[in-house]
Amino acid sequence: MSKKEIKVLLVDDEVEFVDTLGQRLKMRGLKVDIVYDGEQALSFVKKTAPDVIVLDLKMPGLDGMEVLREVKKLKPDVQVIILTGHGTDKDDEQARKLGGFDFIRKPADIDLLVVKIKEAFSEKIERAMTAITFAEAGVFETAERIIKKDE
Amino acid sequence: MKIKNKLLVGFGFYTLLAVAMGCFMYLELHTIISRLAYVKSADDIVNNALETRRYEKNLLLFNDKGAINELDHYITLLRKNIGVLKKEIVKKIGAQEFAKLSGQIDEYEQSIHAIARNPADKGLIEKVRIIAREIQATIDAVAGGERASIDYLLAHLNRSMILLLFTIAAFIIAGAIINMKLAASISNPIRDLEEATKRVGGGDLSWRSELTGRDEIASLGMSFNRMQERLSAARQSLELAITELHEKQEQLLESEKLASLGRIAAGVAHEINNPLAIVNEKAGLMQDIIGISDEFQNKDKFMSLIQGIVASVDRCRAITHHLLGYARPTESVMETMSLNDVLADVKGFLHKELEDKRIAMETNFPVDLPQIRSDKGQLEQVVLNIVRNAIEAVSEGGHINISSGMKDSKTALISIADDGPGIPQDKVKHLFEPFFTTKGKKGTGLGLFVSYGIVKKLGGMITAESKSGRGTTFTIQIPVDFRQ
Ligand SMILES: Nc1ncnc2c1ncn2[C@@H]1O[C@H](COP(=O)(O)OP(=O)(O)OP(=O)(O)O)[C@@H](O)[C@H]1O
Ligand SMILES: [Mg+2]
Numbered sequence: 001m002s003k004k005e006i007k008v009l010l011v012d013d014e015v016e017f018v019d020t021l022g023q024r025l026k027m028r029g030l031k032v033d034i035v036y037d038g039e040q041a042l043s044f045v046k047k048t049a050p051d052v053i054v055l056d057l058k059m060p061g062l063d064g065m066e067v068l069r070e071v072k073k074l075k076p077d078v079q080v081i082i083l084t085g086h087g088t089d090k091d092d093e094q095a096r097k098l099g100g101f102d103f104i105r106k107p108a109d110i111d112l113l114v115v116k117i118k119e120a121f122s123e124k125i126e127r128a129m130t131a132i133t134f135a136e137a138g139v140f141e142t143a144e145r146i147i148k149k150d151e
Numbered sequence: 152m153k154i155k156n157k158l159l160v161g162f163g164f165y166t167l168l169a170v171a172m173g174c175f176m177y178l179e180l181h182t183i184i185s186r187l188a189y190v191k192s193a194d195d196i197v198n199n200a201l202e203t204r205r206y207e208k209n210l211l212l213f214n215d216k217g218a219i220n221e222l223d224h225y226i227t228l229l230r231k232n233i234g235v236l237k238k239e240i241v242k243k244i245g246a247q248e249f250a251k252l253s254g255q256i257d258e259y260e261q262s263i264h265a266i267a268r269n270p271a272d273k274g275l276i277e278k279v280r281i282i283a284r285e286i287q288a289t290i291d292a293v294a295g296g297e298r299a300s301i302d303y304l305l306a307h308l309n310r311s312m313i314l315l316l317f318t319i320a321a322f323i324i325a326g327a328i329i330n331m332k333l334a335a336s337i338s339n340p341i342r343d344l345e346e347a348t349k350r351v352g353g354g355d356l357s358w359r360s361e362l363t364g365r366d367e368i369a370s371l372g373m374s375f376n377r378m379q380e381r382l383s384a385a386r387q388s389l390e391l392a393i394t395e396l397h398e399k400q401e402q403l404l405e406s407e408k409l410a411s412l413g414r415i416a417a418g419v420a421h422e423i424n425n426p427l428a429i430v431n432e433k434a435g436l437m438q439d440i441i442g443i444s445d446e447f448q449n450k451d452k453f454m455s456l457i458q459g460i461v462a463s464v465d466r467c468r469a470i471t472h473h474l475l476g477y478a479r480p481t482e483s484v485m486e487t488m489s490l491n492d493v494l495a496d497v498k499g500f501l502h503k504e505l506e507d508k509r510i511a512m513e514t515n516f517p518v519d520l521p522q523i524r525s526d527k528g529q530l531e532q533v534v535l536n537i538v539r540n541a542i543e544a545v546s547e548g549g550h551i552n553i554s555s556g557m558k559d560s561k562t563a564l565i566s567i568a569d570d571g572p573g574i575p576q577d578k579v580k581h582l583f584e585p586f587f588t589t590k591g592k593k594g595t596g597l598g599l600f601v602s603y604g605i606v607k608k609l610g611g612m613i614t615a616e617s618k619s620g621r622g623t624t625f626t627i628q629i630p631v632d633f634r635q
Contacts, residue, residue: 014429017428020433020436021432085421106431107428107432107467110435
């Protein structure tokens, strides 16, 4: 896959936490941006598309679940990993239904988090490739032939 | 005998006695009266005879012509009175003599009339005298003695009176005895029954009336006993229900306590996770920085200190994540499954641990165990927690027995028994409380707490039975088809 830097956006109102985590991820070769609430996160996503968002659930103002929903509307390709200290299994389920990539509980092991971010990034790339393949197929082949091929 | 019959017997006895006494009195009086009548008639006869002789003298000695009328009168009377006593006289002197007497009287009457017509006939006069003397003699013999029978009558009356007194006394005594017997035969069983009702009323439900027989009271006694048995049975089942109620209440209190503890613990776990995450990242960053920096004094020491912080954070994380598992409000994923598969799966998971400790695991899964509907994953988690505890509890080469079965048609049972050291009685009640552990740093004390919460959520119950030194048995009850 591409050697390109993974762009990660961290969204969390816990400044001490998110700043430290940001530094650690940078040390592990990721490109990190940090915002401290949901609104900032959405305006950031509108301007520049990160590859992966690491998102807290419980935040003042717009909460993580709403941010996830909006992001998936704005930029469906962007992968979102929920990282929360409050999450229940129900939140886990809901986040996955809304298109979240994974659900991790705080405190998290940094190596695990990095692995998940990389997986999310590969997922994003793969989807983009499939989309391109489909687009090409759409140009050159008729719908009927795709169905036949699938069979 | 029925009470009515008893009373009838008493009454009959009195009536009989009264009738007998009446008859006796009647007979006695009858004898006396007829005797008196006889005496009176006999007296009349003697008088008539005397009067006859008086007028006979007047006629014979003083030639009193008027005396013939008086004589006729008294002879008629005499004849009439003899007629009255004919039977008695015949009895005394025989029919022949009686006929002779009658003949003499007739002869006497004719001779008197003849003398009245011819007063000078000396032969006739002599004949009358002789006949008169004979009649007189016969009458004296027949009736004269009867004057003396007044004494006899008195004696007879005296005897009757004494007899009467005796009879009355006998009557009173016999009556009293019979009445007492009857009264006792009626009142004793009533007293018995009263005693029984008092005892039962006082709470001695084991008391039985011992009345036998066929009267109403005995049958009352038997009904009483039946009532009594029902009462005892009812009380027993009531006591049972109360004990059960107490047990249920205790369980309810315990489960409420654990549930609220669970909520508090989950709340605390939530709140702690965020600061814990900060500690985790800060320490992690320090580790990162020191890790890439050049060698400096105490670098290794710092690294190991940070390692300690990270390890403690890991322990805290184990606790909070465990607790959040308990508070998991997710809907359980219900599926139809065989309980035995669950148990077999768990046995499979733990294969290595069992082998390492050379533990003999016996399983007893009846093949005909019905399928149940429950959350397989969560059930496995519970059994895993309990079996793992058992593995940790037994010594090398110990035994664990897992069996499944049915408590009733609606409840399945899993029982996990080990021959480990057991749990002291005073600790058993804390088993399911969070953080109760005897394993120090190696245990969180949350395994059973979490299992309890899960089973509760699946509509079941976990209980533990243990005695120090005698091993431990955990029993899980799970509804066959749990509808949330
Ligand atoms: N089969 C058993 N025999 C003897 N003691 C037991 C058994 N099962 C549980 N216990 C006791 O109950 C305590 C609580 O068990 P629980 O599973 O809740 O926590 P733990 O095993 O100590 O910790 P963890 O489950 O996190 O490893 C144990 O520490 C142990 O003392
Ligand atoms: Mg345990």
